[in-house]
Amino acid sequence: MEIRNRKEFLLLGLTGDPTLQSLIFSLFLFMYMVTILGILLIILAVSSDSHLHTPMYFFLCSLSLNDICFITSTIPKMLLNIQTQDQSITYTGSLSQVCFVIIFAVLENFLLAVMAYDRYVSICYPLSYTTIMKLCLCVLLLLTYLSISTVDALFDTLIILRLSFCTALEIPNFFCELPQIIKLACSDTLIDNILIYVETCIFAGLPLSGIIFSYIHIVSSILTIPSSEGKHKAFSTCGSHLSVVSLFYGTAFGVYISSAVTDSPGKTAVASVMYTVVPPMLNPFIYSLRNRDMKEAVRMLISRIASLL
Template sequence: MKTRNQTDISEFLLLGLTEDPALQPLIFSLFLSMYLVTIMGNLLIILAVSSDSHLHTPMYFFLCSLSVNDICLSTSTVPKMLVNILRQDQSITYTGCLSQVCFFIDFVGMENCLITVMAYDRYVAICHPLRYTVIMNPHLCALLVLLSLLLSSVVALLHTVMLLHLSFCTDLEIPHFFCELAQVLKLACSDTFINNLMVNLVAVLFAGVPLSGIIFSYIHIVSSVLRMPSSGGKHKAFSTCGSHLSVVSLFYVTGLGVYISSSVTDSSRDSAVASVMYSVVPQMLNPFIYSLRNRDMKATVRMLMGKTASVM
């Protein structure tokens, strides 16, 4: 195949989830609905936490940060897909594609870091309750979020800069609904050994280290809860962790499912369909998990919806 220097490339083609034109309206409606639910659900979480002074705690500060990140993560991929379907145009500019790669890696990394920070917050709250307000002070909370953003941004920029040095073949079709790093690397005609090495190294670090931290936190949390004398205290402690555990399970299980499906199938299209489970679905479900399983959040959301209904 002929190669083209990266400076000569004007656009890539996003082939989407299917080549069947008859299914495009259905896919458009489905993803539009999921995107709107994601935006409205996460905005509701942010509004609920902002409006209720009782929720101005580290746990809900991190939850707000997660909601903002979920909005950004969905916005980095879904709107471009919807526009392409609406215009019946599969193209995405070279700059747009690399920007999408950068933002997607950034927000996925940020999500990973935030749920790890939230696990640490629960560990301090349950295992060191008397020192909780001292340890989880506003300065530390802000620092943890900023460090998460900095770390994920550095990794995303590093991957993007390394992509800039690649040459691509004349076949620039991406069998996906967004510019996923692995799919873009497959189109390169130059050596991608360093790129793939970096992908695997970052994947191990970003999956292994945070997950180990979460497991470590919950081992100590379970140990502390089991030593509590009252059943009411145990129930309250477990209930505060239930929502976070659900989010952690959803994030890692869907990510692992996509990894396994891409390993056992040679079809890039099947991998693209599977990737919906970690790139779109968790961001849509996170607000429901927290609003339905958390009593304080549920009460605040009901109050907001009641005020909205009375105004209308």
């Protein structure tokens, strides 16, 4: 039986064990609050220190805001479902969640790529850095990438709209993920899967290729620096970004491999946590602990807050 006028989907979450629901609720609420507070601390630290008003930190704040939106598109609904003991999500709600998740996931790829380009210009062309990386260019790049991400998400939403669904509308995850929704369809999904594969290659493969290209040239330039102190300083400016890139793409590839080698929906759902929740939560700490300027800015901000209390 096919359903054209869908009413709702069911989000099965991470586990069906009711005794673990309170633990999962507490854990994810804690992770969500830590993420929000950590990101707000980064943004406030950058805003309060005029020395950090540079393209590098402009993109860092943009990445931080995107991380807030990324995690907010999934976790609050999950917490609400656990709290109300209601696994349902409306069809309109599922479309909205798919759309927002794709927007912020694709934008994350682009932001990591443009941050790698920023480091490439800074290290390989230091004398021309301020000329190339102007504020108007940074804003234009951000708006362009946001527009591309939005168009891609709307296109994927149209893919769902043309599908017919069976009566079993259970999604074995804590949020609506496009591939899992397509698996529920009764209609032919061959073209849809091909389109998703092509989109993934374009919107994940191209930014990743740009990051690799940038770091190949960065490493080549750093190796030509005669002093070991200069090399260390150059590498330190890239360390935080490289850690964030490794975390994001490492967890994303881990989810892909996990879904390919296991038929367990529960394991796939747990793996999805690794790229939707863990990177946004850890990014503020990576930039705070590995970046000397950020550590100083955060320390000064905390001191100011403490003095007001």
